[in-house]
Amino acid sequence: MIYLDHNATSPVREEVVEQIIPYFREFSGNPSSVHNPGRAAQKGLDDARRKVAGLVDVHASQVIFTSGGTEANNLALMGVASKFDFKGRIITSTIEHPSVLQMCDLLESRGMQIVKIGVDEQGVVDLDSLEAAITPDTCLISIMHANNETGVVQPVADIANICRHRDVLFHSDTVQSVAKLPVTLANIGADMISLSAHKFGGPKGVGALIINNRLKFPGILLGGSQERGRRAGTENLPGIVGFGAAADLLIDGQKDYADFLFGLRNQLEEKLSNLVPELVIFGNNSERLANTTAVGIAGLDGETLVMHMDMAGFAISAGSACGSGRTKASHVLTAMGYDGAIGQSAVRISLGWDTKAADIDKFVMVFSRTVKQLQQMSAPLTMAV
Amino acid sequence: MAYNDKVLDHYENPRNVGSFDKNDDNVGTGMVGAPACGDVMKLQIKVGDDGVINDAKFKTFGCGSAIASSSLVTEWIKGKSLDDALTIKNKDIAEELALPPVKIHCSVLAEDAIKQAITDYKKKQ
């Protein structure tokens, strides 16, 4: 089985697992305890915090560990909203992750004004609309760095500039872009960025919100002074240690990793386009994450294609992995204007650190063959209509 | 509770633990703090005819820093005149033991204990 769904999740790297394991038993103290085992746990926590801070080039005090990217995004929006007493406007985009969009719905129900900026057919947020939407009472702009479904990278530097000029806070969901692009708080130019460990070789169940030190707001979980009062609850120490270890592995190897993925992805797209000429690569003319290819072939059903690929030994996805367990028309592709047949046919191939060049060759062969078979099967039906 | 070595040393090997007869005219007793606050320090000095503190003893109910602070001052005040002993400030104690901010009150207590003990001694004269 070849796994090409790294935007959904990645296996934990062996080097990371090795560092996690001791924290389940040998160093299993509660970091809040003052005794020896507690202090050993606290040290593990501190070290990991420094490593994560190092990855995104901030001070350790700017890292708020959470249970994952969803909670980090929730915390960013909820934190700012409560800081502004649930008044004013938040601007976001139509292609954000549900953890941003649904939180916006809640904030709207609590009296805030939410404006969702659209994207062009290349999947890029329209900066003019964004700027025009800013009102004096706009408190936050939340735009993701790179989209999970298409990999399209948003012009965050420009957005950061606008935010600075207009004195608006800027949050960017960088869950998908970390490791694949040089993400630091300063590079993005944001006041807050969200991270998730399991997207780049760390374990599931841990993430972080990185915040600008000047920003102060109440946490969303109540009941303890952990994370400087911004996130209560006993820390997921093994998870955090794994997060730190995965971050540490990246600090030196980030550029090599991106180049490696970029090479593989180009190989994939070139070969696919040659073998399946009718293939559309979504966001093809935009800057995209080095590992992500979202494609559509009009007339095919993405679900069916993915299932055939699974049976043939390749794990890819139609739409994003979401909790409901069913896939519906992707809100991202719909926002890009692909709401018809081509949108229905979308599949996502996302590469990761364990992907090999040979996997790509095998995949391309099987994929193009499967596409042809499915096209033949559906052809008579199409003609009958 | 990551204690500095000097605190640990005084805690593990406290100097001058004990009591003098508080009714002795040459003895001054200072008792500061309160059980409800978690620290009570008793510091006693024995003063010679020359006005020099020639012995000191303490007993302390409190955390490691409180015990170390009182142990330290018993060492410091021995051999000092009353006036010199009064020059010892809590800052000196806190610095010597590298007390963290949450433990500064222990050094304040120790300073107060010296003052009270000397006042008590003078009252008897």
Added chain:
Amino acid sequence: MKLPIYMDNQATTPVDPRVLELMIPWFTEKFGNPASSSHSFGWEADTAVKKARKQVADLIGADPKEIIFTSGATESDNIAILGVANFHKERGNHIITLVSEHKAVLDSCRFLESEGFDVTYLPVQDNGLIDLDLLVNAFTDKTILVTVMAANNEIGVIQPLAQIGALCRERKVYFHTDAAQGVGKYPIDVNKMNIDLLSISGHKFYAPKGVGALYVRRRPRVRLKPVMFGGGHERGIRSGTLPTPLLVGLGAACEIAAQDMESDNRRILALRERMRQGILGQLSDVVVNGDLEQRLAGNLNISFNYVEGESLMMAIKDVAVSSGSACTSASLEPSYVLRALGVNEEMAHTSIRFGLGRFSTEEEVDFVVKTIVKAVNKLREMSPLWEMAQEGINMDDIEWAAH
């Protein structure tokens, strides 16, 4: 015998090796996202999640559909209390809880007070247990939720959940229990006890940190507003990618707890009694805080009069315990739980919590008893309060200069 001896199992527990072994493959080989519905990596992970959900449900007599996975008991408490309050605020705005609850419950209640809710914080009796008459009298027609912990984290006393549940059910008031210290330690059955919402923490019973669960009753259905938003995971109540290895660990810990509960408890209780008798037999002026009968087998909370708790912890540095002394808490206040029992501040400062667990041994207990007796005697020799007590001076007669 390995030092330091870990005797703080109410703070957290090590992961059981049997649990850890089952978790490992889910980090690397079987790493799929349980929400990935399009390939076998996802299905395999989803199957594991289903199994874990059933293991958790079985331990508390629930249906798997009633289990919501969370990042821990703090999050479960937040969802339960804020979620029920926000959904039902039209019906009523009154909540009843105990002064001795965990901070996650108290802080959630305080937050609701700032949003216009009324919260009654019932006192506890001097054995730490709820006074049911006070509860009965506290209900109003505006009461929507009662939240009372299963077992207290500091003194281990076990609240009468079945009786509280019955009182709530009669009045059609939701009953939430923070069972972080109870689940896996003694039998809890959500149906027999009429519990509507129940918070579980993995790391308190040999599962990993970073995972917990919330039981939410379906019949009669408990409705609540979510606190976390996103991909619609966990029936929309709690979004976010499910951490498969942690869930596998939580499930396995539940199964082991169900299977070993009786024998574990028998053994741990015997150790605790050996410890209690060892200490009480050799030291005067020591008091056990909290009821001895209605109590977790593994908890012993003792005040050692005339000896400050933090200095005692320093003296027994090879033994990891915790103290109710202000000096060891972030707030610099002595334990509010002990204060709630009517323990005076002075005695609260002298308290030590010994938390025995599945991996505690008789050898360890004997070592701890020996160490603690020696340390208390040494510190009492240094204590002006002990000296005064020996001289027959009554501490209450002294005017202390507070600082």
